[in-house]
Ligand SMILES: NC(=O)C1=CN([C@@H]2O[C@H](COP(=O)(O)OP(=O)(O)OC[C@H]3O[C@@H](n4cnc5c(N)ncnc54)[C@H](OP(=O)(O)O)[C@@H]3O)[C@@H](O)[C@H]2O)C=CC1
C-alpha cells in the first residue's frame with residue numbers, strides 16, 4: 001500500500017501483508033474465494049474488482065461481517081470495456097506499490113442454449129461421464145460486439161484481463177518476490193472450439209469454450225514471457241458450480257430438483273464441486289503455493305469426492321504451443337491498437 005506501514009493488532013508489518021486483487025469478486029466463485037482467503041489470512045489487503053459498485057459494496061459488507069477489521073477495498077472495472085480497464089489500472093497504480101496475487105476470475109456465458117438432442121444421445125454413449133464433466137457439445141451461446149468492435153465474450157473472459165495484466169506489469173513483476181496470476185478457466189475449454197485465425201470466435205457459436213481455451217493458451221505464454229521477471233501464471237478449473245452463471249443456463253429451482261442426481265454423478269466424476277466454496281478450492285490452494293513450484297502446463301482442478309471431500313487435482317493441459325504463440329502475437333497487436341486509442 002502507498003499509505004504508511006501499519007499492522008492489524010500489531011502483528012504484521014506492511015511488507016508482510018499480501019496484496020490480492022480478484023475480478024468478479026461480488027458473487028459466486030470470486031466471492032467464495034475472498035471469504036476463504038480472509039479466513040486463511042486476515043491481514044490481507046484485498047481488492048474487489050467489480051463492474052457494479054452496488055454489488056461490490058454488498059460483497060464488501062458480507063466479507064466485513066464475517067471478518068471485521070479486514071482491509072477490503074473496492075475497484076470499479078468493467079473488463080468487457082477496454083477503456084474502463086485502462087482507467088482502473090491507473091487507479092490501482094495510485095493505490096498500491098505491488099500486487100502479489102491477481103485472480104482473473106470475472107467471466108460470462110451469455111444467452112446459453114442447451115442442445116437437448118446432443119444431451120439425450122450423449123446419455124447413451126461411451127462419453128457420458130465426459131459429457132457431464134465438461135459439458136462438451138451441449139452448450140451454444142449468442143455473442144455480441146462491444147463499442148470497440150470486439151467480441152463481448154472474448155473481451156470479458158480474456159482480452160480485458162490481458163490489458164489489465166499488461167498495464168499492471170510494474171506492480172506485478174518483482175523477481176525477488178514473485179507474483180501470481182490465477183485464471184479461472186473451465187473444463188469446458190476446448191481446442192476444437194478455438195480457431196487461431198478467428199481468435200475472438202466471431203464465426204462460431206461456442207465463444208465460451210473458445211475463450212476458456214484461449215485463457216489456457218495465454219497462461220502458457222505468459223509464463224514463457226514473464227517468469228524471469230518474477231511473474232507466474234496458473235489456470236484453475238472450479239468444476240461445475242451453482243452460481244449466477246449456471247442459473248442462467250437452467251433455473252435455480254431445476255438445479256435444486258436434480259441435486260440428488262448431481263450427488264450421484266459425483267460418484268463418477270469429481271468435477272461436481274457444486275458450491276462456490278468447494279469450487280474455490282484450487283484457487284485457495286494456489287494462494288498457499290510458491291509460484292516457482294508450479295507447473296505452467298498444468299491445470300489445477302477443484303475436485304469434490306463422492307463423500308464430499310475437497311481436494312485439488314493437477315492435470316496436464318493439452319495445448320497447442322504454436323497456437324499459443326500466435327495468439328499472444330495477436331493480443332499484442334490488438335493491445336497496440338487499444339493503446340493508441342485510449343492511452
Ligand atoms: N459456475 C461454474 O460452473 C463455472 C464457472 N467458471 C468460471 O468461474 C468464473 C466465475 O463465475 P461464477 O462465479 O460461476 O459466476 P458468477 O456469475 O457468479 O460470477 C461472475 C463474476 O464476474 C463478474 N463479471 C461479469 N462480467 C464482468 C465484467 N464485464 N466486468 C467485471 N466483472 C464482470 C460478475 O459480475 P456481475 O455480478 O456484475 O455480473 C460476477 O462477479 C467465470 O470466469 C466462469 O467462467 C468456470 C467453470 C465452471
Ligand SMILES: CC(C)=CCC[C@@H](C)[C@H]1CC[C@H]2C3=C(CC[C@]12C)[C@@]1(C)CCC(=O)C[C@@H]1CC3
Nearest residue numbers: 131132133134135138186187188240249258261
Ligand atoms: C443431470 C444434469 C446434471 C443435467 C444438466 C445437463 C447440463 C445442463 C450440464 C451437464 C454438464 C454441465 C456443465 C456446465 C453447464 C451445465 C452442463 C452442460 C458448464 C459448461 C458450466 C460452465 C463451465 O465453465 C463448465 C461447466 C461444465 C459442465
